[in-house]
Amino acid sequence: MFTLIAIIGIVLLALSGAPLFAVILAASMLGFFLAGVDLSVIAIEIYRLTDTPLLVALPLFTFTGYLLSESKASHRLLGITEQWMNWMPGGLAVVALFASAIFTAFTGASGVTIVALGALLYPALIEGGYPKKFSLGLVTTSGSLGLLFPPSLPLILFGIITQQIEVGESFTMEQLFIAGLVPGLIMVVALSVWSYWSNRKIVNHKKSFNWKLAKQSLIDAKWEFPLPFFVLLGIYGGFLTLTEIAAIAASYVFIVEVFIYREVPIKKLIKVCTESMTMTGGILIILGVSLAFTNFLVDAEVPNNLFEQIKTHIDSKYTFLLLLNIMLLLLGAILDIYAALVIVVPIILPLAVGFGIHPIHLGIIFLANMQIGYLTPPIGMNLFIASYRFGEPITKIYKDTLPFMLILLLVLLVITYVPVLTLGFI
Amino acid sequence: MKFLTLLVQALKKIETFLLVSLLLILIGFSLSQILMRNFMDTGFIWGEYLIRILVLWIGLLGAMYAGRTNKHIRIDLVTHYVSEKWQRYIEITSNFTTAVICGIACWYSLLFVLEEYEYADVAFASVPVWSTQIIIPFSLAVLTLRFLAQSFKSAFYSHSILKS
Numbered sequence: 001m002f003t004l005i006a007i008i009g010i011v012l013l014a015l016s017g018a019p020l021f022a023v024i025l026a027a028s029m030l031g032f033f034l035a036g037v038d039l040s041v042i043a044i045e046i047y048r049l050t051d052t053p054l055l056v057a058l059p060l061f062t063f064t065g066y067l068l069s070e071s072k073a074s075h076r077l078l079g080i081t082e083q084w085m086n087w088m089p090g091g092l093a094v095v096a097l098f099a100s101a102i103f104t105a106f107t108g109a110s111g112v113t114i115v116a117l118g119a120l121l122y123p124a125l126i127e128g129g130y131p132k133k134f135s136l137g138l139v140t141t142s143g144s145l146g147l148l149f150p151p152s153l154p155l156i157l158f159g160i161i162t163q164q165i166e167v168g169e170s171f172t173m174e175q176l177f178i179a180g181l182v183p184g185l186i187m188v189v190a191l192s193v194w195s196y197w198s199n200r201k202i203v204n205h206k207k208s209f210n211w212k213l214a215k216q217s218l219i220d221a222k223w224e225f226p227l228p229f230f231v232l233l234g235i236y237g238g239f240l241t242l243t244e245i246a247a248i249a250a251s252y253v254f255i256v257e258v259f260i261y262r263e264v265p266i267k268k269l270i271k272v273c274t275e276s277m278t279m280t281g282g283i284l285i286i287l288g289v290s291l292a293f294t295n296f297l298v299d300a301e302v303p304n305n306l307f308e309q310i311k312t313h314i315d316s317k318y319t320f321l322l323l324l325n326i327m328l329l330l331l332g333a334i335l336d337i338y339a340a341l342v343i344v345v346p347i348i349l350p351l352a353v354g355f356g357i358h359p360i361h362l363g364i365i366f367l368a369n370m371q372i373g374y375l376t377p378p379i380g381m382n383l384f385i386a387s388y389r390f391g392e393p394i395t396k397i398y399k400d401t402l403p404f405m406l407i408l409l410l411v412l413l414v415i416t417y418v419p420v421l422t423l424g425f426i
Numbered sequence: 427m428k429f430l431t432l433l434v435q436a437l438k439k440i441e442t443f444l445l446v447s448l449l450l451i452l453i454g455f456s457l458s459q460i461l462m463r464n465f466m467d468t469g470f471i472w473g474e475y476l477i478r479i480l481v482l483w484i485g486l487l488g489a490m491y492a493g494r495t496n497k498h499i500r501i502d503l504v505t506h507y508v509s510e511k512w513q514r515y516i517e518i519t520s521n522f523t524t525a526v527i528c529g530i531a532c533w534y535s536l537l538f539v540l541e542e543y544e545y546a547d548v549a550f551a552s553v554p555v556w557s558t559q560i561i562i563p564f565s566l567a568v569l570t571l572r573f574l575a576q577s578f579k580s581a582f583y584s585h586s587i588l589k590s
Binding site: 013014015016017018019020021022025026029038039040042043044046047049050051052053055056058059060063243244246247248250251254270273274277278279280281282283284285286288334335336338339378379 | 442445446449450452453454456457459460474475477478479480481482484485486487488489490491492493495497498499500501502503504505507516517519520521523524527528530531534535537538539541558559562563573
């Protein structure tokens, strides 16, 4: 009876908007208490955060992303993509999608793409003759595009979590990063094709390529331009570890934005530090208490029992994948991506591996779902940020985003059922 | 009362200072480790440990900070769909419960660190393990106080004052 009341209480606590770390903390303390384990175990589990050497990439990349979004890097990135891609028919929409994907990969899908880049793209699209409805939908969608490209934080976090659980085939971070490339590109290309097709009557005037302006856009961004190449080369070339890349990127961006471009004065730098570390801390404390919770679940053999239960009802891998997608979509609609990763991955990874799904494939499916979750009501974060930023009611934004979301759902199905797209290159 | 406000302000400044400087140390130190390893073939053996401890400290200080600015990750479902009056009641209870949970975790973490203090193991260089762990009960204690304060604030001040 006590257990039941406590569990209901914890669920109510979660729904009432209490911080998730406290909810998980309560659940694991309850679990350990009932199992007769001394609650000091909580501190031991939180201290286990120090067992993960890769974790340092999290604060470093978060800081880099926040610093980039506080500077005028978004202007310069847009300048380059505009000058080099605008000659294509429907170029501006394509520019918007590609620039957003790159920006999101570096800043994490914290909504900053909509605020920093979307705010520039939206008026540009309207001016370019695109309908308001389309432009709003595109900018809202692009806020979480690029999650599958390195060095996106959710991708890194997935790698860190799975390496801690040690279930299924082991893999390197590099393999995970390669796996995300093709599915991520399919998303960007599919959205580009649709953007062009749906506006083919409106946007038929091409802009001509201007060599001088194109060159100038590169010169303007000469300090930031090498950054994506360095990160990609470092990761795929295999001559630097991820934490080394993170440390170099953080120091480099720090020097460039604070001392060379001088766009982030010291006072703002303090804000960048505290805000990025607030986000890192919010994720790390959930990760810490989730380590405890996962351990309790494994001790109580919950994943095993769950697998046995599910196995009696579902025997096909494909049915399981379909149900997994539906569950993740629902989850993505109510749960923050980082919280979802930390809480849910330890539970579903053993299930997925039991059904013969490769951990990397699961990761890409998981993130693709979460990306769509940013766009689904009731609390898809992109909808709220776009509503706030562009002053439109959330219901309108939802309707405008719908076609984009449907395309992403289609791509999700392809990614799910054609694993070779994810696993063929690793 | 005025003294108390000043004290809290000073503590907040110290907290910000600590968080910012630890982050900058982390960035600088990890860069210097790479440079030393690749160009001079040296590096501190304990460098790797220091970085991991720094990440723990920055993470938990960041979590404290998230309590101060009310930025913890939560399921933000109810607040969008209930009246302001109910919102306030829910806020009072959920913040108070969070404070209780943090309080319990803090107490047991403190016991754990005290135990470690008696073992007197060394983490790296000559830094004892317990001193690297002390941040766990400390941050939980601060979070307890912060959520208590949030709960009292919503209980004793009306929403309109808070918003302004």
